[in-house]
Amino acid sequence: MIGFELSEDQKQLRHLAHEFAKDEIRKKAAHYDETGDWPSDVLGKAFELGLVNAHIPTEYGGLGLGALDGAIIEEELGWGCTGIATAITANSLAQIPVIVAGSDEQKRKWLAPFASEHHICAYAVTEPSAGSDVAAIQTIAVKKGDKYVLNGQKMWITGAGHASWYFVLAKTDKDAGHKGMSAFIVPKNIPGVTIGKKERNMGQCASDTRGITFEDVEIPVENLLGKEGDGFVIAMKAFDHTRPLVAAAAVGLARAAMEHAISYAKERKTFGKPLWHHEGISFMIADMASDVEASRLLVWKSASLLDQKKKNTLVAAYAKRFAADSAMRIATDAVQVFGGNGFNREYPVEKLMRDAKIFQIYEGTSQIQRVIIARELFAG
Amino acid sequence: MKILVTVKRVTDYEARLKIKPSGEGIETDGVNMIANPFDEIAVEEALRLVEKHGGEVCVVSVGATEAATQIRSALAMGADRGVLVLHDQPLDCSGISLLLEQVALQEKPDIILMGKQAVDDDSHQVAEMLAERLGFGQATQANKISIEGNLATVAREADGGIETLGVQLPCVITTDLRLNTPRYASLPGIMKAKKKPIDEKKAADFGLDLTPKVRMTHFEFPPKKQAGQIVPDVTTLLAKLRTEAKVL
Numbered sequence: 001m002i003g004f005e006l007s008e009d010q011k012q013l014r015h016l017a018h019e020f021a022k023d024e025i026r027k028k029a030a031h032y033d034e035t036g037d038w039p040s041d042v043l044g045k046a047f048e049l050g051l052v053n054a055h056i057p058t059e060y061g062g063l064g065l066g067a068l069d070g071a072i073i074e075e076e077l078g079w080g081c082t083g084i085a086t087a088i089t090a091n092s093l094a095q096i097p098v099i100v101a102g103s104d105e106q107k108r109k110w111l112a113p114f115a116s117e118h119h120i121c122a123y124a125v126t127e128p129s130a131g132s133d134v135a136a137i138q139t140i141a142v143k144k145g146d147k148y149v150l151n152g153q154k155m156w157i158t159g160a161g162h163a164s165w166y167f168v169l170a171k172t173d174k175d176a177g178h179k180g181m182s183a184f185i186v187p188k189n190i191p192g193v194t195i196g197k198k199e200r201n202m203g204q205c206a207s208d209t210r211g212i213t214f215e216d217v218e219i220p221v222e223n224l225l226g227k228e229g230d231g232f233v234i235a236m237k238a239f240d241h242t243r244p245l246v247a248a249a250a251v252g253l254a255r256a257a258m259e260h261a262i263s264y265a266k267e268r269k270t271f272g273k274p275l276w277h278h279e280g281i282s283f284m285i286a287d288m289a290s291d292v293e294a295s296r297l298l299v300w301k302s303a304s305l306l307d308q309k310k311k312n313t314l315v316a317a318y319a320k321r322f323a324a325d326s327a328m329r330i331a332t333d334a335v336q337v338f339g340g341n342g343f344n345r346e347y348p349v350e351k352l353m354r355d356a357k358i359f360q361i362y363e364g365t366s367q368i369q370r371v372i373i374a375r376e377l378f379a380g
Numbered sequence: 381m382k383i384l385v386t387v388k389r390v391t392d393y394e395a396r397l398k399i400k401p402s403g404e405g406i407e408t409d410g411v412n413m414i415a416n417p418f419d420e421i422a423v424e425e426a427l428r429l430v431e432k433h434g435g436e437v438c439v440v441s442v443g444a445t446e447a448a449t450q451i452r453s454a455l456a457m458g459a460d461r462g463v464l465v466l467h468d469q470p471l472d473c474s475g476i477s478l479l480l481e482q483v484a485l486q487e488k489p490d491i492i493l494m495g496k497q498a499v500d501d502d503s504h505q506v507a508e509m510l511a512e513r514l515g516f517g518q519a520t521q522a523n524k525i526s527i528e529g530n531l532a533t534v535a536r537e538a539d540g541g542i543e544t545l546g547v548q549l550p551c552v553i554t555t556d557l558r559l560n561t562p563r564y565a566s567l568p569g570i571m572k573a574k575k576k577p578i579d580e581k582k583a584a585d586f587g588l589d590l591t592p593k594v595r596m597t598h599f600e601f602p603p604k605k606q607a608g609q610i611v612p613d614v615t616t617l618l619a620k621l622r623t624e625a626k627v628l
């Protein structure tokens with residue numbers, strides 16, 4: 001049976017997230033885009049309303065929301081501002097490895113505090129010389145007694161400046177490729193952890209992106225997630241959960257760009273008629289609408305597979321690739337619909353175009369999504 | 381303190397409405413439905429009063445089964461329980477107030493908080509009728525409410541000033557726009573609301589004569605606005621105001 005109708009609960013979640021995006025996020029979006037300041041007031045309010053960390057299981061103080069619930073919320077937050085949405089949601093990327101692979105004790109220690117206070121955590125996998133090719137990372141963890149000693153450098157880590165701990169992928173066996181990687185929880189306030197400056201990015205300026213350096217950082221063995229060698233699988237499993245979310249934020253952005261394009265095309269007149277009476281414009285917007293809808297359906301499918309405890313890696317790659325590429329094109333076309341005004345900061349769409357680009361890059365680039373898809377198609 | 385709040389399921393004020401082909405009503409198929417915004421203000425005020433004085437907030441709606449959604453939203457904001465009076469035939473304000481009277485007689489609230497009007501048909505009658513039926517005092521269009529002992533002090537916006545009333549409890553109070561800003565229903569609130577009880581009653585079981593005395597007979601849209609004109613100068617403007625608009 002195929003049903004696309006949301007439950008009453010899901011409609012309520014969406015309503016809450018939408019109202020929040022409209023009244024709180026959108027009001028501040030231009031300000032944080034301009035200043036690049038950390039949107040702590042908006043994050044605080046989102047936390048009070050339970051919009052942060054909702055996917056943490058109820059045993060550890062969360063709300064135990066499902067993947068589809070999360071995607072529905074994320075689309076609305078993304079519709080508000082994907083920079084702020086990323087700052088809100090990046091937590092889940094670091095928490096999910098702990099949810100997926102942590103022991104009960106680790107979950108109690110690292111997840112439960114999120115229920116009572118607004119904390120940030122960050123997912124630190126990428127390095128200056130290893131992004132798409134995760135197995136090429138050089139950060140190394142050497143076991144010494146009841147500690148691991150961590151050395152290396154991470155780059156482009158979202159939330160790094162505000163996080164209280166990091167999920168870190170490091171090599172415990174340099175020669176074992178994927179199987180030589182292990183996953184650790186690294187608290188920020190321990191000796192040897194140095195946080196870089198906030199990077200000045202093209203878009204999603206409200207989000208915080210930095211490098212991190214680890215210099216002889218001693219971490220207790222109980223901070224190892226799973227076993228030695230499990231790291232790669234854990235990090236990749238997290239993507240099955242987070243790619244639907246990231247794709248959902250891209251759908252929100254695309255929808256916002258489309259809505260702006262529609263209202264502008266109704267108001268603006270050229271050659272004696274509203275823009276949308278020119279087929280060149282209305283067809284562009286018709287394409288936007290169909291791609292928003294198609295992206296959303298892929299997001300919902302990839303999320304509901306997860307809720308049914310089925311493997312979703314392939315569909316999550318479809319969703320991430322299609323939603324990201326569509327969002328970029330839709331935002332670019334929205335700028336086109338606005339003409340010169342589209343290029344101007346007084347109008348909303350240039351920000352959307354700058355913000356959209358990162359969706360084709362982080363959480364696995366659009367090329368890497370295709371690598372994943374093609375690998376499935378040609379497997380066996 | 382026990383506060384009964386009424387909540388009506390209405391068409392979204394942002395929705396673009398269509399009139400039914402018969403002309404006798406508004407097409408609601410596929411239209412987004414919301415809780416009447418004035419009723420949300422009433423829920424918020426009830427929650428604040430109970431946070432201050434202790435007690436219970438019970439939300440009541442009269443309508444089809446779908447109205448449970450609007451009760452759930454009020455429960456998600458923090459109300460304690462709901463009553464849904466099921467009735468899917470046309471009702472007028474008199475009929476609705478008869479049903480609410482029955483609920484009030486069972487619930488015995490200290491205060492009945494209601495929106496001053498519902499944004500769909502704007503009748504502005506139910507609260508007034510209900511107070512009369514119950515023999516309660518009433519204060520309409522409140523923009524500030526405080527309770528001390530058995531007395532509610534209610535400020536109302538009048539033209540060019542504020543009028544303050546004292547009303548003996550139990551009473552009916554209706555809310556105006558500036559009374560408060562309703563809180564969001566938080567995510568934990570939404571989850572908790574799922575477990576809160578909604579007591580369903582059938583309107584027919586009350587044995588009342590609910591035949592409408594008033595029937596909506598005809599709807600039409602206001603005439604379309606004519607496009608504006610741009611005039612080259614003040615002289616032409618004055619001439620047009622004189623000869624075409626005939627307002628000078």
Ligand SMILES: Cc1cc2nc3c(=O)[nH]c(=O)nc-3n(C[C@H](O)[C@H](O)[C@H](O)COP(=O)(O)OP(=O)(O)OC[C@H]3O[C@@H](n4cnc5c(N)ncnc54)[C@H](O)[C@@H]3O)c2cc1C
Nearest residue numbers: 123124125126130131132156157158361362363364365367
């Ligand atoms: C704002 C921002 C936030 C980020 N947040 C985080 C974070 O929180 N945590 C984290 O760990 N990382 C984060 N990243 C890093 C991000 O995930 C990487 O930038 C991304 O995976 C790409 O890696 P790279 O930059 O090294 O590019 P490269 O891997 O060097 O790729 C360069 C180009 O080559 C293409 N390419 C690479 N390999 C192939 C191939 N096999 N076939 C075809 N094309 C290929 C890529 O698609 C890309 O177009 C963030 C990055 C940014 C910019």
